[in-house]
Amino acid sequence: AQKITQTQPGMFVQEKEAVTLDCTYDTSDQSYGLFWYKQPSSGEMIFLIYQGSYDEQNATEGRYSLNFQKARKSANLVISASQLGDSAMYFCAMRAVLMDSSYKLIFGSGTRLLVRP
Amino acid sequence: DGGITQSPKYLFRKEGQNVTLSCEQNLNHDAMYWYRQDPGQGLRLIYYSQIVNDFQKGDIAEGYSVSREKKESFPLTVTSAQKNPTAFYLCASTNQPSAADTQYFGPGTRLTVL
Numbered sequence: 001a002q003k004i005t006q007t008q009p010g011m012f013v014q015e016k017e018a019v020t021l022d023c024t025y026d027t028s029d030q031s032y033g034l035f036w037y038k039q040p041s042s043g044e045m046i047f048l049i050y051q052g053s054y055d056e057q058n059a060t061e062g063r064y065s066l067n068f069q070k071a072r073k074s075a076n077l078v079i080s081a082s083q084l085g086d087s088a089m090y091f092c093a094m095r096a097v098l099m100d101s102s103y104k105l106i107f108g109s110g111t112r113l114l115v116r117p
Numbered sequence: 118d119g120g121i122t123q124s125p126k127y128l129f130r131k132e133g134q135n136v137t138l139s140c141e142q143n144l145n146h147d148a149m150y151w152y153r154q155d156p157g158q159g160l161r162l163i164y165y166s167q168i169v170n171d172f173q174k175g176d177i178a179e180g181y182s183v184s185r186e187k188k189e190s191f192p193l194t195v196t197s198a199q200k201n202p203t204a205f206y207l208c209a210s211t212n213q214p215s216a217a218d219t220q221y222f223g224p225g226t227r228l229t230v231l
């Protein structure tokens with residue numbers, strides 16, 4: 001069965017420091033995609049970064065980078081130079097193929113990040 | 118501005134009532150999705166639709182119904198058969214096919230049963 005595991009319910013980080021949010025996944029598919037979303041207190045899910053299973057380079061988007069270790073089935077999110085506005089819930093998700101060849105996202109349980117001033 | 122809108126933001130339902138949550142997108146996306154989020158948990162798929170007039174059940178479809186009469190609109194009805202409907206509901210869309218199939222989300226509707 002396909003599954004996403006986020007083992008850190010909550011994390012603290014000092015403003016301007018870097019933080020790593022852990023994500024491990026389980027799938028038997030050869031082709032898959034991994035996503036990170038940010039959910040502030042307002043509730044909206046904001047797409048941050050994507051990594052395809054065949055991408056050789058780790059994905060980066062501004063202060064976000066994805067540490068993709070395929071053999072270990074991990075896709076950790078690294079946020080550099082944390083800002084107060086980074087305080088939010090962060091979800092790791094994996095693209096799963098459905099019976100009719102469409103896709104859905106499978107989500108982990110999330111990590112709540114609090115940035116301290 | 119292109120995006121996904123959901124209304125209402127907050128919704129209160131009495132026992133035994135059906136309520137409909139609105140989801141509209143002007144991104145010209147083909148596929149649309151409804152997810153449910155319970156406190157402290159990730160999202161679970163309720164229904165999805167790849168094209169107009171076609172939709173499929175997700176993982177937790179019981180007690181819900183949808184329609185897809187227009188490309189831009191994918192309303193979700195929470196029926197009285199849904200025993201525990203209090204949750205946060207998120208609508209998403211994506212433009213298939215695309216390499217990443219990134220799903221973009223609306224702002225959500227928080228449903229509370231009184």
